[in-house]
Structure formats: C-alpha cells, structure tokens
Amino acid sequence: MNIDQGGHRMEREYSVQAFISVSQEMSEDEFWDTFIIDFVEQNSWYFGGGLHERKARKEFEIDGCISVEDHITYEVFYNKLMAFIKSQNWHLSMKVDEIIDGYYINEDGTKGKHVFDSTGYTVETGGETLKKILFGIRALAIILGAVWLLSLNKEK
DSSP states (O other): OEEOTTSOEEOEEEEEEEEEEOOTTOOHHHHHIIIIIIIIGGGTOEEEEEEEEETTTTEEEEEEEEEEOTTOOHHHHHHHHHHHHHHTTOEEEEEEEEEETTEEEOTTSOEEEEGGGOOTTOOOOOOHHHHHHHHHHHHHHHHHHHHHHHHHHHHO
C-alpha cells in the first residue's frame, strides 16, 4: 500500500502490461517523462515497474503497476489511460488487471489470486465479462497494429 502526499491510502492498483508505439524521434527519457510525469504523476498516482525500449519498432514495453486512489474505478482508470494515449498519437496493445490490497479482482468483485501467486500475465477467472474485455482489448490492439502498419506503408 502506498500513501500519497496528502496522506490518502492508495489501496487500488492496476497491473499494466503494454506495448506502446511512438514516433521515431522519441527517446526513452522523453517517453518516461511523458508517461510518468504527464500522465501518472499529474493524476497523483504512482508507477512501479519496468520500461524497456524496443528500438526495431520504436515501441516501449511497460510492465508494472499504477497505484491510484481507492475511489478510482477500472472504467475511470482505463478511460483516462486511453484518452492520454490518444492525445499523444501513440498506438498500443495492452492488458490491464485491477488489484486491491495485493489481490486481483474477479469480474464479480471478489478477490482472486494474490499477485505473488500469479505466473506470467495470466489471471484465472471464470468471469465472462472479464474474458470479453480482454478479448476486446486484444482485438483493439490487433486493429491498431494493422492501422499503424498500413500508415507506415503509405509513408514509403
């Protein structure tokens, strides 16, 4: 659990695994400053995790958690993240899981596995809504990737 500067408890986290494609001119430092300072810190949130640059395709891999205030729902977090990504003209594929007090949250709102019990990027759940959301995110990522590749071909 994190405590923000105002003394508020930050009990809710969102696990984010993402590949974000950016312009060829953006350095790793610029991406870090834009994503962490302009997005995470301006929302008074915290990021813990890793960032890795993949130079061949000029994309950054994010693998970490963003700690938010307890009242920030998945929908609010997701919408803010997507609006920010869109405002930067970035393209992404990602997976986001809600975590409260160290436990993944199942689709029905109950606690799932503890984060240290999970292996890889898989969250086991029987929730149909979560499966649909993840399918939608994957489909969106495929579509965004295809659009991005088409735009690269048009530039040549």
